[in-house]
Amino acid sequence: MKKIKFLSIFALLAVFISACSSDDDSSTPEPEPGEEGITKSGILTENETWTADNIYLLEGKVVVNDGVTLTIEPGTIIKGKAGQESLASALVVDQGGKLMAEGTADNPIIFTAESDNIQPGELQGTNLDQNDVGLWGGVIVLGRAPISYSGDNETGQIEGIPTSEDFGEYGGNDPEDNSGVLKYISIRHGGITIGQDNEINGLTLGGVGNGTVVENIEIVANQDDGIEWFGGTVNVTNALVWSQGDDGFDTDEAWSGTLDNGVVIMGTESGTGLEMDGPAGATTHPNPDQQHTLKNITLIGAGTSSNYADLRDGLLVNLENVFAYGFGETARVKINGQDSRDELANDNITFSNWQIILPEGVAIEDIIIGKYPDPNDSDNELDMEIASEKFIDNAEGVEAGSVGANTSVFEWTYAFAMGVEF
Structure with missing residues (x-):
């Protein structure tokens, strides 16, 4: 009995020494993945790398803090957990934080919903499609560029x-x-509700500067907008939005960058292909720092009442080489507001090389309309002389397009894999 007691004390001493040794180890190992992946939540305060052999689960807002870099390897899958309002999951890159997410055409980085059964090494799951929207939040990048x-x-x-x-x-x-x-x-499958008439965009770019590189982006089945810019100067190349619940490309607050080569493939519940708002603060004319450009754009309708574009609140924009087809007979380009009408007249809204495969019975002069308050005009219709000079003379009805996006660069996308024609 005395021998057994001595051995027990010795064993306890060994455990105590081992525990002290562990406490002295200041390294913090990456948590071991559970059966469904590695859960991330809260603010990231140190540099991290997320690897393609794991699935990462976003629980609530995961924030890349000021001074922190999150690196995501090609082929990595990130899933957002369900949860509305304050519990909505999203990846947020705060001001001063960096997201180094460089996928490849063969190994894209995929953000999707927790309920998606996609697994590491796969490009898509089998249980969700373009109709499954609002299952988590989205990706939000915030910068220090002017707004x-x-x-x-x-x-x-x-x-x-x-x-x-x-x-x-x-x-x-x-x-x-x-x-x-x-x-x-x-x-994929984001845009969960965070309040009444308030959802998260697929990709939100708030005050993002032109030192940021954004290329080859796909947004699928987002309940709100596909990509929305809030000011900033960032340029975006090769962007595709499919089956969004609201608008395809949405611009606000005097974004002054360029979107080059973009496709919007409307779903039956989609809102508008292009929704663009003007500066929310003061506007000084002429001010190229408050003007943005969309060029080489293809808009594909779903045969419903969705509009091609809604230009609002005195925006400043150049719209170049736009090809549109598949829209319903009531689809329009709307000049929305007296201030937008004035910007059109002053060449701060410009159209160049628009081609539209027109619905039967619709003429090119029917496409553009104006709605703005004028107490002396009960019809509130656009001045057609301005419309003719600024839009109709730069747009044509066609049987096949020769402008628009180079769609061959989107063969890596989920939309292409699902057989969407564009």
Whole structure:
């Protein structure tokens, strides 16, 4: 008995020494993946790398903090957990944080819903399709580039994140701000509701600077907009949106970058192909720093009452080489508001090389309409002389398009794999 007691004490001493040794080890190992993956939540305070052999689960808002870099390897799958309002899951790159997410055409980085049965090494699951929307949040990138915010404030709070949070601010005075690199990324089944008439976009770019690289982006089945820009100067190349619940490409607050080569494939519940709003703060004319450009764009309708474009609130935009087809007979390009009508007249809204396969019985002069308050005009219709000069003379009805996006660059996408024609 005495021998057994001595051995027990010795064993306990050994355990104690081992525990002390572990406490002295300051390294924090990556958590072991569970059966469904590695769960991430809260604010990332140190640099991290997410690898393609794991699935990462976003629980609530996962925030890349100021001064922190999150690197995501090609082929990595990130899934957002369900949860509405304050519990909505999203990846947020805060001001000063960096996202280095460089996928490839063969190994894109995929953001999707937790309920998606896709597994590491796969490009798509089998249980969800383009009709499954609003299952998680989305990806939000926030920078320090200039914005035109209400009240002429230099910064604002991005939609989808309450002001009570320590993150969510965007905007500043650095047009060359760098939030990282986003390449070959597919974002699927997001846009969950966070409040009444308030959902998260597939990709939100708030005050993002032109030091940031955004190329080869796909948004599928997002309940709200596909991509929305809130000011900033970032340029985007090769972007495809399919079956969004609201607008395809949405611009706000004097974004002054360029979208080159974009496709919007409307679903039956989609809103507008292009929705573009003007500066929310002061506008100074002429001001090229408040004007953005969309060029080489293809808009594919779903045969419903969705519109081609809605140009609002005195925006400043160039729309070049746009090809549209498949829309219903009531689809229009809307000049929305007296201020937008004035910008059209002053050549701050420009159209160049528009081609539309027109629905039967629709003429090119029917496409553009104006709606703006004028107490002396009960019809509130666009001045057709302006319309003829600015739009109709730069647009034509065609049987086949010779402008628009180079769609061959989208053969890596989920949409192409699902047999969508574009």
